[in-house]
Amino acid sequence: MTKVTLRQVPGKHYSLTCEGHATGSTEVCAAISCLASSLESWLEGSDSAKAKKAEVRPGFVQIAFAPAQAQHPAQLACQEIFNLVETGFLRLEAGYPAYLSVTREII
DSSP states (O other): OEEEEEEEETTTEEEEEEESTTOSOHHHHHHHHHHHHHHHHHHHHOSSEEEEEEEEETTEEEEEEEESSSSHHHHHHHHHHHHHHHHHHHHHHHHOTTTEEEEEEEO
C-alpha cells in the first residue's frame, strides 16, 4: 500500500510525501506517478512557487514548496495547485482504498 501525506500551512508551505510507491496496483502506481510528476513539473516552470525539496527515488517521493513571493497571486497559485493534486489523490484513494491511504494535515 502506498501512503500519501499532504501537508500544508495555507499560503506559506505545502508538501507531498508518497511512501511505498510502486507497490500494489500498477494502475494506481501510474496515477500516483502522474500526479507527483505533474506537481514537480509545475514547480520547475512556475514563477509563483519555489521548491524547498524535491526527492524522487524508487518507492519514495517528497516534494515541498512555498510561494515565491508574499503577494496574494503567488499564494493563490500555490494553494490552487496543491488543491488540485490533493483532489486527485483523494479521488484515487476513494476508487482504490486497498492500494492507497491519504493523510491530510493542515497546520
